[in-house]
Amino acid sequence: MLRYTIQRLLFMVPTLLGVAVLVFFMLRVVTGDVVEVKLRGDGGSVSQETIEMERKRLGLDKPLSVQFADWMTGIVTLDLGKSMWTDRPVVEEIGARIELSLQVAVMATIVAIMIAIPLGAVAAVMRDTWIDRVVRIVTIAGLAVPSFWLGMLIMIGLLAAFNWLPPITFTPVYVDPLANLSQLIWPAMAVGYRYAAVVARMVRSSLLEVLQEDYIRTARAKGVFDRLIMTRHALRNALLPAITVIGLEFAFLIGGLVVTEQVFNLNGIGKLFVQSVSRNDFTLIQGMVMLIATIYVLVNLGIDLLYALLDPRIRYH
Amino acid sequence: MSANAATTAIEPTAKDWSSSFVVRFCRRQPLGAASFVAIAVMLFTSIFAEWVAPYDPLAIDFVATLAPPSWSHWFGTDAYGRDILSRIIFGARTALIIGFLSSILGSTLGAVIGATSAYFGGRIDNAIQRGIDILLAFPIIVLALVVVAVMGKGLVFGIDANLVVAIAIPIVPKVARVVRAAALSIRAMPYVDAARAAGYSHSRIIFRHMAPNLVAPYLIMVTAYIAQAILLEASLSFLGLGVSEPTAAWGLMLSGNASDFYREAPWMVIFPGLAISVAVFAFNLFGDALRDWLDPKFKV
Numbered sequence: 139m140l141r142y143t144i145q146r147l148l149f150m151v152p153t154l155l156g157v158a159v160l161v162f163f164m165l166r167v168v169t170g171d172v173v174e175v176k177l178r179g180d181g182g183s184v185s186q187e188t189i190e191m192e193r194k195r196l197g198l199d200k201p202l203s204v205q206f207a208d209w210m211t212g213i214v215t216l217d218l219g220k221s222m223w224t225d226r227p228v229v230e231e232i233g234a235r236i237e238l239s240l241q242v243a244v245m246a247t248i249v250a251i252m253i254a255i256p257l258g259a260v261a262a263v264m265r266d267t268w269i270d271r272v273v274r275i276v277t278i279a280g281l282a283v284p285s286f287w288l289g290m291l292i293m294i295g296l297l298a299a300f301n302w303l304p305p306i307t308f309t310p311v312y313v314d315p316l317a318n319l320s321q322l323i324w325p326a327m328a329v330g331y332r333y334a335a336v337v338a339r340m341v342r343s344s345l346l347e348v349l350q351e352d353y354i355r356t357a358r359a360k361g362v363f364d365r366l367i368m369t370r371h372a373l374r375n376a377l378l379p380a381i382t383v384i385g386l387e388f389a390f391l392i393g394g395l396v397v398t399e400q401v402f403n404l405n406g407i408g409k410l411f412v413q414s415v416s417r418n419d420f421t422l423i424q425g426m427v428m429l430i431a432t433i434y435v436l437v438n439l440g441i442d443l444l445y446a447l448l449d450p451r452i453r454y455h
Numbered sequence: 456m457s458a459n460a461a462t463t464a465i466e467p468t469a470k471d472w473s474s475s476f477v478v479r480f481c482r483r484q485p486l487g488a489a490s491f492v493a494i495a496v497m498l499f500t501s502i503f504a505e506w507v508a509p510y511d512p513l514a515i516d517f518v519a520t521l522a523p524p525s526w527s528h529w530f531g532t533d534a535y536g537r538d539i540l541s542r543i544i545f546g547a548r549t550a551l552i553i554g555f556l557s558s559i560l561g562s563t564l565g566a567v568i569g570a571t572s573a574y575f576g577g578r579i580d581n582a583i584q585r586g587i588d589i590l591l592a593f594p595i596i597v598l599a600l601v602v603v604a605v606m607g608k609g610l611v612f613g614i615d616a617n618l619v620v621a622i623a624i625p626i627v628p629k630v631a632r633v634v635r636a637a638a639l640s641i642r643a644m645p646y647v648d649a650a651r652a653a654g655y656s657h658s659r660i661i662f663r664h665m666a667p668n669l670v671a672p673y674l675i676m677v678t679a680y681i682a683q684a685i686l687l688e689a690s691l692s693f694l695g696l697g698v699s700e701p702t703a704a705w706g707l708m709l710s711g712n713a714s715d716f717y718r719e720a721p722w723m724v725i726f727p728g729l730a731i732s733v734a735v736f737a738f739n740l741f742g743d744a745l746r747d748w749l750d751p752k753f754k755v
Contacts, residue, residue, distance in 0.1 A: 156589045164605050275486070282736035284686060286693055287709060287728030294721045303717075393594025397690050411597070412694050415604040423604060427597070434592040 228425035239406035249330035258341025280335020289328035329394035490740035501548035510538035561623035565630025573638035595625035682738035
């Protein structure tokens with residue numbers, strides 16, 4: 139198991155290096171840069187000299203090879219540099235916002251799992267009944283409804299029902315759990331719907347597959363209660379593929395957060411990403427891309443390890 | 456149910472074949488039929504938007520700003536007094552053009568890369584697959600946003616070509632992965648070896664011998680990703696990084712000032728979002744139906 143883990147950890151390195159190289163060169167193809175947006179963004183006239191000076195200060199005048207070397211040494215020494223817009227270290231900019239986004243992500247995951255597993259299981263057991271059909275429509279709708287629109291509908295609903303909107307300032311959960319929840323549960327629901335839909339579809343299809351297995355028939359034949367067959371024989375095995383989907387969707391939640399944070403006016407990672415893109419803030423974009431890729435790779439690693447833990451057949455291969 | 460199906464399979468004469476086929480299809484796949492109708496309506500309205508829409512989507516009317524839904528404005532008006540129904544109808548055109556173009560672009564590129572990767576195998580295949588792994592490490596919207604940052608805007612015939620590319624790029628690795636898997640089994644067919652023995656060039660074998668057998672997965676992927684592309688376009692426009700004002704686009708209608716009017720004008724939010732959802736829903740179902748029809752075993 140330990141050897142397996144180390145092996146998997148080493149596999150991460152080339153992928154992350156590839157991401158670092160790719161994002162660097164992709165961004166350097168761009169014609170404009172942060173300085174233009176920063177100094178000329180509002181239509182103000184700034185002399186070419188000032189622009190050159192600012193470029194020099196940010197190191198944008200150095201040859202590409204030098205910039206690339208700086209970026210790579212930064213990666214290796216875990217230094218992501220400073221934001222070209224605010225001059226604060228990238229790590230600090232991300233660190234200030236990650237708590238909020240991470241909490242929304244975790245809450246969305248909980249919401250999704252709580253809805254998806256029973257929903258998918260019921261649909262599989264009640265296959266081809268009207269319940270199954272309703273679940274099917276609800277889950278396909280989950281893939282179609284944009285999370286930002288769902289968020290807006292939630293806001294309209296809250297206004298109509300309680301004449302109340304969630305607070306805008308972030309309160310950490312350990313300071314005031316109630317204020318924290320009243321702010322973050324709504325975006326968690328907005329992104330959680332799609333998440334739940336994806337997972338529920340997976341649970342349904344993998345449960346249907348497992349229910350065809352010989353050992354289920356054997357269990358039936360020897361007279362095990364249906365409920366026991368479901369919980370102990372079927373659901374346990376059906377959950378493995380579901381775990382993969384839960385993990386991958388968790389890694390991809392940042393995609394949902396990018397738009398949802400905008401709706402709820404949350405100052406999180408998603409909003410920071412959109413900001414850095416519209417400002418051409420290269421270092422910040424690079425840093426966030428690295429963060430997203432790292433999360434993805436780590437989640438994948440986590441899934442594989444969990445698989446090995448849950449399914450002994452994989453461990454002994 | 457099964458007895459029923461058996462009788463309908465035997466009885467129909469040549470005359471009522473088409474009607475019974477339609478009826479059967481609607482009965483067996485009510486969702487598929489509904490999605491088909493929805494797509495047909497969308498296509499029709501977006502092609503004939505000038506005639507279908509009751510108002511000019513760009514016409515500003517300061518007398519009727521934020522008017523609630525009524526007989527003269529079915530879906531109400533926005534902060535500039537523009538008719539929301541007309542903007543949704545013209546928005547369908549934007550969504551479909553960008554959706555079709557970027558899905559076709561992304562799927563075609565992905566299919567070519569996937570087929571090439573499978574055909575050559577070995578080191579080339581390995582290198583391409585590692586590159587695809589890297590691209591797959593990102594949520595599609597993050598990838599699209601990075602491309603938007605790189606490319607900015609570039610209008611060609613009134614369509615933002617760079618936006619189309621930005622939406623197409625995240626589709627490429629996904630299609631490449633699936634098409635590669637399908638192409639691998641074709642690569643193993645004797646006629647490919649025969650073509651090689653006959654001395655045909657690599658590109659001829661890929662495009663003339665292998666490609667025709669990859670049409671089914673390709674078509675399935677194209678339709679499946681139209682839905683994704685429409686959703687992505689709406690998200691980018693919502694963020695202010697996609698289609699720009701005053702063009703009518705669904706995501707754009709929800710961005711900016713729409714959020715200021717939750718209380719006064721919820722119709723500004725409800726109808727455009729409904730349009731996005733219905734469109735994506737319909738194309739998703741249509742993709743499913745197409746897959747069932749073309750290749751039931753194929754998994755996207």
